[in-house]
Amino acid sequence: MDLEAAKVIGAGLAAIGVGAAAIGVGNVFGSFLESAIRNPAAADGQQGRLFIGFAAAELLGLIAFAVAMIILYAV
């Protein structure tokens, strides 16, 4: 298998990690929404932590995307 083909396959495999991060981000927001419906008055106070959780989950997905870009363009 030549390098170009291997690069493209590698980038495609790395993109699976981005899908896994999508599950994580959905998890964060889903938990927030589920508990916000139960206690709407307390929900606004926790919005900061919502975004911290989102940032952490998104970061790992973006790292997977960065790996895909490195394989495709910098190897």
Next chain:
Amino acid sequence: MAAESKIDPMHQFQIQPLAGNLDGSPFVFTNSALWMLIVLALIWLFMLGGMKRQLVPSRWQVAVEGVTSFITSMLSTNVGPEGRKYVPWVFTVFMFILFANLIGMMPFAIVPGAHPFTVTSQFTVTGVMAIISFGIVLVVGLWKHKLHFFSLFVPKNTPFALKLLIVPIEFVSFMVRPFSLALRLFVAMIAGHILVEVFGSFVVGGINAGGVMGPAISLLSFVFIIGVMALELLVCAIQAYVFALLTSLYINDAVNLH
């Protein structure tokens, strides 16, 4: 599949010199520098509009005071009363990242050649901001607590064996912070722009293809671009907020040590 129309999503991130060439001196005025100046001018104009200090504020003044009080309240919530000292830096970071992200999304390319450059899509730019944030954390922490600052990595009331395991992990996760701050913003911007560029090339390729399916795919891609752009505007604001929020949390770690 047209072999000659290879999609090149990375061209939009290329730094191009506007005066002189890149191999010469290290101080070249590039398109990145130009757009940073444009962001600075816009922030300056925005703040200037709110400086009149009327007792009954105009709408512009309300907007400016809204942003400043947003950052001040974020710092006092996360750091406490000592957080006000850090408002200038966190406000600068928030405004610069927000304006730079949003300007990069603007459709100035309707005027041919005026395609905006997203300043924060360069790892150097976001890296410098992350290093300064992390530097503030280190300097404040070590100045205020001297060597007791390293108790940040040692959680209380844990058995000694667990401490041996946890302290290196905590140390590594602390040292990764500036890298993660820079990477998060930079990759979010790059991913958004690449996505829009790929669908844009589908629009052009569909029109070139002709037949029935070509323009249909063009139209579908165009509608998709509109949706993705809306999401990207949200992501721009969220990434600016997250950078400022994480900076204030790290400053809280340095100032209050848990």
